[in-house]
Amino acid sequence: MPITTTRRRLLAGSAAALALPAFARAQGAVKPRLTAISQWSAGSDGAAITALGKKFEEKGGVWQHSPVPGFTTEMMNKLRAQIIAGDPPACSQLKGPEIAAWSKIAPTVDLDAVVAAAGYEKVVAPDLAKLHKPGGKWIALPLQIYSTNMLFLSRRAMDKAKADKVPVTWADFNDLAEKMKASGVTFPVANGGTRADDGQKFEASLAGISPTAYRAAIMNLDKKALEGPEIKAAFAQVRKITNWMDPNVGAQPYATNLKRFVDGDMGMMIMGGWAQGVLRNAGFKFDDFMIAPGPSDNGKPVFLLNADAFIFWQRKEPDLQAGQALMAQLVMDPAIQTMYSQITGSIPVRTDVDLSGEGWSDGQRRTAAALKDAVANNQAVLSLAHNMAQENGLTAAMIDVFTEYVKNKTITPDQAVTRLAEAVEGAR
Amino acid sequence: MRDRSFVPSRILIYLSVSLIAVAYLAPLVVVVLNSLRTNEEIAQGSMIGWPQHLAWSNYAKAWSGFCVAETCAGIRPYMLNSALVTIPATIFSTLLGAVAGYAVSLWRFRGDNWIYGIVTLGLFLPQQMRLLPWTIVLRDTGLINTLTGLVLIHTIQGLSFTTLFCRNYYIAIPHELIRAARIDGAGFFRIFWRIILPLSAPILIVTVIWQFTHIWNEFLYGVTFTTGQQQPVTAALIALSAAIADIPQHGVQSAAVIIAALPTLLIYLLGGRYFVRGLTAGAVK
Numbered sequence: 001m002p003i004t005t006t007r008r009r010l011l012a013g014s015a016a017a018l019a020l021p022a023f024a025r026a027q028g029a030v031k032p033r034l035t036a037i038s039q040w041s042a043g044s045d046g047a048a049i050t051a052l053g054k055k056f057e058e059k060g061g062v063w064q065h066s067p068v069p070g071f072t073t074e075m076m077n078k079l080r081a082q083i084i085a086g087d088p089p090a091c092s093q094l095k096g097p098e099i100a101a102w103s104k105i106a107p108t109v110d111l112d113a114v115v116a117a118a119g120y121e122k123v124v125a126p127d128l129a130k131l132h133k134p135g136g137k138w139i140a141l142p143l144q145i146y147s148t149n150m151l152f153l154s155r156r157a158m159d160k161a162k163a164d165k166v167p168v169t170w171a172d173f174n175d176l177a178e179k180m181k182a183s184g185v186t187f188p189v190a191n192g193g194t195r196a197d198d199g200q201k202f203e204a205s206l207a208g209i210s211p212t213a214y215r216a217a218i219m220n221l222d223k224k225a226l227e228g229p230e231i232k233a234a235f236a237q238v239r240k241i242t243n244w245m246d247p248n249v250g251a252q253p254y255a256t257n258l259k260r261f262v263d264g265d266m267g268m269m270i271m272g273g274w275a276q277g278v279l280r281n282a283g284f285k286f287d288d289f290m291i292a293p294g295p296s297d298n299g300k301p302v303f304l305l306n307a308d309a310f311i312f313w314q315r316k317e318p319d320l321q322a323g324q325a326l327m328a329q330l331v332m333d334p335a336i337q338t339m340y341s342q343i344t345g346s347i348p349v350r351t352d353v354d355l356s357g358e359g360w361s362d363g364q365r366r367t368a369a370a371l372k373d374a375v376a377n378n379q380a381v382l383s384l385a386h387n388m389a390q391e392n393g394l395t396a397a398m399i400d401v402f403t404e405y406v407k408n409k410t411i412t413p414d415q416a417v418t419r420l421a422e423a424v425e426g427a428r
Numbered sequence: 429m430r431d432r433s434f435v436p437s438r439i440l441i442y443l444s445v446s447l448i449a450v451a452y453l454a455p456l457v458v459v460v461l462n463s464l465r466t467n468e469e470i471a472q473g474s475m476i477g478w479p480q481h482l483a484w485s486n487y488a489k490a491w492s493g494f495c496v497a498e499t500c501a502g503i504r505p506y507m508l509n510s511a512l513v514t515i516p517a518t519i520f521s522t523l524l525g526a527v528a529g530y531a532v533s534l535w536r537f538r539g540d541n542w543i544y545g546i547v548t549l550g551l552f553l554p555q556q557m558r559l560l561p562w563t564i565v566l567r568d569t570g571l572i573n574t575l576t577g578l579v580l581i582h583t584i585q586g587l588s589f590t591t592l593f594c595r596n597y598y599i600a601i602p603h604e605l606i607r608a609a610r611i612d613g614a615g616f617f618r619i620f621w622r623i624i625l626p627l628s629a630p631i632l633i634v635t636v637i638w639q640f641t642h643i644w645n646e647f648l649y650g651v652t653f654t655t656g657q658q659q660p661v662t663a664a665l666i667a668l669s670a671a672i673a674d675i676p677q678h679g680v681q682s683a684a685v686i687i688a689a690l691p692t693l694l695i696y697l698l699g700g701r702y703f704v705r706g707l708t709a710g711a712v713k
Contacts, residue, residue, distance in 0.1 A: 041496045041667035043677075050498045066656040067496060069667030070647075077559060077652045084560070085567040259472050282471035 525590020
């Protein structure tokens with residue numbers, strides 16, 4: 001059949017171009033289809049990606065999402081298996097520096113044209129944008145943002161301490177903790193015992209003390225900065241925090257202690273913005289707690305970025321390519337980002353989305369405002385504890401040091417600085 | 429007639445055994461209790477506590493309600509997938525292991541110990557190390573993302589264990605028995621079928637229990653080499669528990685864990701008394 005052959009040839013030609021006009025042509029001719037893998041399978045994460053899939057189908061696409069339950073390792077095993085089998089997904093969830101690392105394993109799609117057409121680059125935090133264009137070309141798109149250093153204050157603990165001012169600097173934080181301790185709050189700092197939890201304590205401390213030192217030491221692994229006075233000060237702050245925590249948490253997630261936090265048995269919690277959704281899902285009210293940006297010694301908000309993203313893998317099939325183009329457009333769309341963040345409790349990647357309307361919580365508005373301020377003051381940095389600052393191996397080596405430091409109070413800040421520098425040296 | 433002097437030591441033994449049993453069963457008790465508590469109750473109270481109202485709905489939700497991404501069918505379809513992998517893989521690996529164990533123990537040939545050694549070496553290779561080779565095998569056979577692929581993996585990996593145990597069991601069988609049968613004209617498979625297999629019940633029960641439990645509980649291959657609706661039950665359980673941005677669903681999780689553990693529990697209850705007997709029988713040599 002000559003007609004089919006011509007059409008196919010046309011599609012193949014447009015596929016090879018891999019640019020926006022080609023995408024559009026392919027889209028017109030075939031039904032866009034998307035194979036995607038992610039680790040989002042349950043809870044609000046699962047609900048959000050399902051909603052995204054529905055939007056994809058509304059636009060006439062075929063949505064084929066296979067969740068890989070578990071943690072990042074499982075998903076990476078699956079991704080590796082699919083790549084080796086010559087059948088990579090059209091797009092998959094991946095984040096942080098792993099995007100650059102994985103892009104060397106298999107060919108990715110050049111999204112520059114689509115991104116330029118959407119004018120997306122202007123509305124994304126610069127450090128975040130850099131992660132998604134290793135080698136200068138956009139190959140992945142961020143989807144949603146969390147801050148890992150939001151400060152949650154228990155209303156009852158505040159009442160006990162007769163405090164009403166939200167701490168701005170670490171000195172304020174320490175004063176408030178002492179006050180809480182003196183007025184009968186058993187543990188002024190609420191905590192869990194997971195590795196990420198321990199890592200967050202350190203990154204919040206260092207970034208709050210000096211975002212510049214954080215960028216140099218943690219993100220750029222500058223040797224001098226790694227042994228600098230700010231690192232020691234951060235470890236000293238973490239030690240204060242650990243003395244206010246409940247040591248008997250084992251490896252429980254922070255969520256296990258939410259009831260004690262709300263009751264005022266624990267006072268303050270340094271946690272990602274997602275904790276707000278968790279508190280609400282557990283049946284607690286907005287009146288039970290307050291949310292503010294994490295302590296920052298220069299008074300301006302510091303934002304530790306954690307962002308989820310999709311990476312796009314090269315496929316030859318025209319319908320998959322059309323699906324990739326459609327998916328890219330959807331992920332960058334302010335309406336879609338709004339829908340997604342309202343389900344998960346994150347904030348949109350785009351800094352130009354208006355959060356004043358209905359459907360947004362006060363915590364989300366504060367987080368978004370903090371991001372805007374932080375970007376303006378160059379104080380938005382990448383979270384280490386949530387795999388945004390370094391590749392997996394280095395992150396693991398550094399978090400080993402933090403976890404041990406949090407759990408073993410005989411280690412001094414001086415020793416910890418040496419250990420951290422050694423861990424970095426060893427893992428490089 | 430029991431000697432009276434035994435009584436104090438008996439009491440001591442029972443006391444310590446009971447204490448150990450309590451320590452071992454405590455986590456199970458927590459899981460059973462939590463499977464009957466609502467999530468709100470657990471989140472607002474403590475992980476450990478009596479149910480205020482019996483929330484049987486947790487079981488309904490675990491069995492056929494909760495969602496894994498776009499599919500809200502509970503644990504049920506994944507239980508079926510696990511059964512479709514576990515049952516054939518257990519049968520194949522047990523039978524093949526029995527034949528292999530029989531061959532290396534009773535039909536001595538040049539290099540038999542080497543072959544036995546190489547086969548059992550598989551026990552010492554970590555799972556992660558075998559992941560890539562299996563990926564390549566499944567790619568080349570076209571079995572990636574199929575349950576058949578998983579059956580193949582578990583059958584072959586299971587051979588290391590089943591061969592080891594059957595060989596150690598069969599080596600206690602007198603060679604005269606085999607020689608007599610050969611004089612009567614019986615061949616390799618006839619001897620296996622008529623003489624060896626009827627003697628094998630204890631060891632086969634051990635391997636069946638072992639294989640069934642391991643394959644049923646296996647997660648890494650199950651999640652890497654299947655996709656979407658074909659995933660095994662372990663993947664569904666993790667899906668239920670790994671959401672970082674959510675309050676842990678302890679109630680439904682507990683119920684799902686109990687349901688998912690039932691098949692292995694059943695196998696133990698049916699064959700458990702042979703288990704230790706078979707293990708020690710194999711260990712005599």
